Amino acid sequence: MKMGFLFCPSLILFFSLWVSLISPTHSFNCSSLKLPGGKKQYSNCTELPTLNSTLHFTYNATNSSLSIAFSAAPPNANGWVAWAINPTATGMAGSQALLAFKNNGSMVVKTYNISSYSSIVDGKLSFEVWDLEAEAGDDGKMVIYGSLKVPASAEKLNQVWQVGPGVSNGHPMKHEFAKANLAALGELKLVENVSSGASSPAPAPQVANNESGDGSKLMEINAGLWISGLVSLLALM
Template structure:
């Protein structure tokens, strides 16, 4: 448990870092050095280096007819991957974006550019992303040009488009990203690192001023991960184990109850703090939503709150409703522990920690807890069987009642 105490010691410093406001920047000498107005098809008036993935954007705005000629430059991260750029008419977020994705044609191997509309179902990943025509009033023309050596890891790609804007509207929400795989003609989910989640910006096509929505700070992400892993992922199941196995020891008396209550209360307070940090992170990242992770987190917090409230209405041991209260308490408690552990793994996937030492450390700690519970469970059944085989009928009946009372 020493690593967890170390994590608790560093939490105050993690939580002391404030969120940053929306950053507004303009194209400067550094940005100009990273972008070029000369593309493979034509030369544009302005360009800007986008804040993530080494991408850049060049454009020419025609105020007379409110059209925008755009050249997006990105790079592949896999020979079987994809690169996409799009415009969101409403907000700087993925949902609602009209995107153009460059990918390798599975049948011919040549570069292919397909249009996609990213509706809310994309986040749920309930079905493959299917190409469909974009709004005719928005996209007037599009094409793509890849590096001469074809699609490969690190190969550059340019996406060209002519977009119709609303009159007198010069601020445009740009969204871009890239992924590792394409299934058929359907791009799969992109990586979820901080840079991938921040691939969006609002650019004024006249002044080149850029508004970049803030990403949650690394310290807040670390605090959120540590608090929730420790509370929902370890302490809460440990509190369940304390109640289940210490209660069978008649020598400890009511100590098991106070230990159980103390561990669960600590787990819930730390978990509530981690949940609050998650809410703050969500508000700091508009347009980025993890529905499953958020839903499981809300379910865990609600179940934990119900467990805490249940203590205020606990009937006496002789009350006729006591057995119903116990059934409710056990069912909600076990459910909360399971949901908490599942959501810890879901959160690791969201944060891109699926193959890191953080996940390995948590798995080892959880495996140790599960192994201890298995050993205690076996020991409890051995003791129960011995009592059943060696005691009288009255002793057997009492043992059965004690065993089933939990």
């Protein structure tokens, strides 16, 4: 009986199914949002709701800094991509932007203080930024890397992102005003337990390799189902 129990095909199949169920399932991970080259790692990532763009980021509360990697595809190979923080409002006007494009075949990042929709001038931002760089991937996307200083104890920021057709005489050309372009803004939560406002279109950041919360609950439920099923199976034997 014991040997038959140990090698029962039904039990082996049931055990295999249980292993697949109880193994940690990282529903909130960044495996599908990998960056070109993978040279930098970030604690969080989110798929932004418009313009086929993503944001990877790490928030360091001890020194009030935010490291980011913004990825998006410009309308063409000579286009530009931009990611910005707006310290005073929710739209583009007043935003402090990081803008990347190709210059003589090499990727560059410039900073733009966008005081109004009609004034887009490169220059120093209202907060400190460092480690700026950009790269172009084989998938047509451009990635902006950088770190910036955020207000002490900040829990959320107003973010804006955009893509444009090109750069003329060092100035970015106007982007389209399609629905996706106009909707490219939202809240970026730095602290996960901040309540989101009803007007915020951006999803909450997804935590990479999250092994707590929903994942732990799922493991507990699966374990309970396995025990119940095993008891039923043994009763039939």
